[in-house]
Amino acid sequence: MAREGGALAVRVRVAGPTAERPRVDVDVSFGVGLTAVMGPSGAGKTSLLLAIAGLVRPLAGRITLGGSVLFDGSGSWVPPHRRRMALVFQHLALFPHLTAWQNVAYGVPRRSDGRDRAREWLARTRVAHVAERLPSTLSGGEAQRVALARALAAEPGALLLDEPFSSLDGRLRLALGDELKDLVEALQIPAVLVTHHLEDAQRLAARVVELEAGRLRSERPEGA
Numbered sequence: 001m002a003r004e005g006g007a008l009a010v011r012v013r014v015a016g017p018t019a020e021r022p023r024v025d026v027d028v029s030f031g032v033g034l035t036a037v038m039g040p041s042g043a044g045k046t047s048l049l050l051a052i053a054g055l056v057r058p059l060a061g062r063i064t065l066g067g068s069v070l071f072d073g074s075g076s077w078v079p080p081h082r083r084r085m086a087l088v089f090q091h092l093a094l095f096p097h098l099t100a101w102q103n104v105a106y107g108v109p110r111r112s113d114g115r116d117r118a119r120e121w122l123a124r125t126r127v128a129h130v131a132e133r134l135p136s137t138l139s140g141g142e143a144q145r146v147a148l149a150r151a152l153a154a155e156p157g158a159l160l161l162d163e164p165f166s167s168l169d170g171r172l173r174l175a176l177g178d179e180l181k182d183l184v185e186a187l188q189i190p191a192v193l194v195t196h197h198l199e200d201a202q203r204l205a206a207r208v209v210e211l212e213a214g215r216l217r218s219e220r221p222e223g224a
Contacts, residue, residue, distance in 0.1 A: 006032070006065065006066025006067060006157075006190075007029050007030065007031045007032070007065075007066070007190060008029065008030040008031075008052070008063075008064070008065050008066075008158045008190040008192070009029045009030075009062070009063070009064045009065075010026065010027070010028055010029070010030070010048070010051075010052055010061075010063050011026070011027040011028075011061045011062050011063075012024060012025075012026065012048075012051050012058040012060070012061035012062075012063065012071075013025045013058055013059045013060045013061055014044070014047050014048075014051050014056060014058050014059065014214075015058075015059050016214065022059070022214055023044050023047045023214050024044040024047045024048050024051060024058075024211075024214045024215075025214055025215055026044075026048065026211070026214070026215060026216045027216070028209060028216055028219070030158070030190040030191075030192050031190060031206075031207075032188050032189060032190055033184060033185065033190070033191065033205075033206045034180070034181055034184050034185075034191045034193055034204055034205045034206060035190070035191070035192055035193070035205055035206065035207045035208075035209060036193050036194075036195055036200070036201035036204065036205035036207070036208045036209065037049075037192060037193065037194045037195075037209045037210075037211060038194075038195060038196070038198065038201055038208060038209070038210050038211070039210055039211035039212055039217070040212065042213075043211040043212055043213065043214065044211050044213070044214035044215075045162075045194045045211055046162055046194065047214075048211070049087065049160045049162055049192065049194060051063070052085065052158075052160060052192070053080055053083065053085045053087045053160055054070065054071070054077075054078065054079060054080035054083050054085070055080055055087075057071075057077070058071065058073075059073075060073040061073055065083070065084075065085075065157050065158055065190075066157060070083055083157075084154075084155070084156050084157040084158070085156055085157070085158050085159075085160055086107070086151035086152065086154050086156035086158070086159050086160065087151070087160045087161075087162070088147050088148060088151050088159070088160070088161045088162065088164045089162050089164070090162055090163045090164060090166055090167065092135075092143055092144065092146075092147040092164075093147075094135040094143060094146060094147060094150075095135070096134065096135050096136060097134075098134075098135075099131065099132050099133060099134060100122060100127065100130045100131050100132070100133055100134075100135070100138070100142075100146045101115060101118040101119055101122060101131040101132070102118070103118075103135070103146055103147075103150050104117075104118035104119075104121050104122060104146065104149045104150045104153050105117065105118035105153070106150065107150040107151065107153045107154035108153050108154065109154065109155060117153055118131075118149070118153060119131055121149035121150075121152055121153040122145075122146070122149050124149070124152075124183070125145040125146070125148050125149040125152075125179065125183075126145060126179065127142050127145040127146055127149070130142050130146065140167060140168055140172070141168060141172045141175075141176065144164060144165060144168065144176055145176070145179075147164070148164070148176075148180065148183075152183065152187070156189065157189060157190075158189055158190045158191065158192070159184065159189060159190070159191040159192070160191075160192050161180075161191065161192065161193045161194065162194045163194050163195055163196065164176075164193075165177060165195075165200075166195070166196065166197075173197070173200070174200075174203075177200050177203070177204050178204075180193075180204070181204045193205065207219060
């Protein structure tokens with residue numbers, strides 16, 4: 001599959017309560033592989049993901065993916081649907097009236113083999129057996145895998161995940177985390193995982209980035 005590839009470089013200032021208190025003011029790069037973003041509630045983790053995805057427009061800065069400029073303060077702006085970013089929220093946002101394969105096919109770039117591609121990704125995320133079922137009939141783990149399949153079927157240049165496993169029990173969260181890590185490594189794309197679980201961050205991510213009050217507090221490699 002074609003991938004945009006390359007690092008995701010982010011230098012942004014996102015509006016906050018006042019000009020003196022921006023919600024996010026960071027300069028950070030996410031290389032190919034999984035990077036965990038941590039920090040207390042209100043640190044700006046979700047705001048950072050939304051800015052990268054194009055759902056929030058920064059006051060200033062620059063965002064590039066693989067050398068392509070997605071935003072800069074001089075006026076360049078690529079809208080969300082053209083950024084080739086896949087964003088998975090905690091609450092998944094699966095379409096309740098569509099079956100699992102139809103949910104995944106929704107993310108497939110316009111082509112005639114959407115159904116086949118959807119079923120392929122359901123198989124890769126280990127939920128081929130739920131293809132014909134509606135989201136309301138899925139377990140928490142099955143729904144998470146369908147949401148991940150939908151995101152990856154879109155052939156993104158980068159994957160953004162906002163605490164996607166936080167509602168799951170420990171054993172299932174660990175299993176899905178391992179599967180996510182394997183998929184990201186196979187696809188060779190940058191992936192940014194917002195999480196409150198230090199264990200997950202240290203076990204899954206090549207780097208851990210910590211935010212505090214919208215600013216970069218620290219970053220460290222895996223195992224540091």
